[in-house]
Amino acid sequence: MGAEVLGISADHLPSHRVFAASMGTLPYPLLSDWHRGTIKSYGVFNEKGEVAIRSVFVINKDGIISYMNISFKADKKEDYETVFTELEKLK
Secondary structure: OOOOOOEEEOOOHHHHHHHHHHOOOOOOOEEEOOOOHHHHHOOOEEOOOOEEOOOEEEEOOOOOEEEEEOOOOOOOHHHHHHHHHHHHHOO
């Protein structure tokens, strides 16, 4: 596809490992945004809980967001399918 998928949250890496294990497996790596700079810059910072709103962004090679889902459900197959459909459009 010529793309890379990454998960980013404000959680520590041990939390990512527990989450990934609870899902069985994840098709992408999880990154920690401990200082919350990335989630704030993308407008998905939940100030009340100081966590990221679970969301997905597809960013094209020019750095432009071509798709976003700010209610992504990691356990919902349809959400993954939509993301992969959007990635295919970038070919």
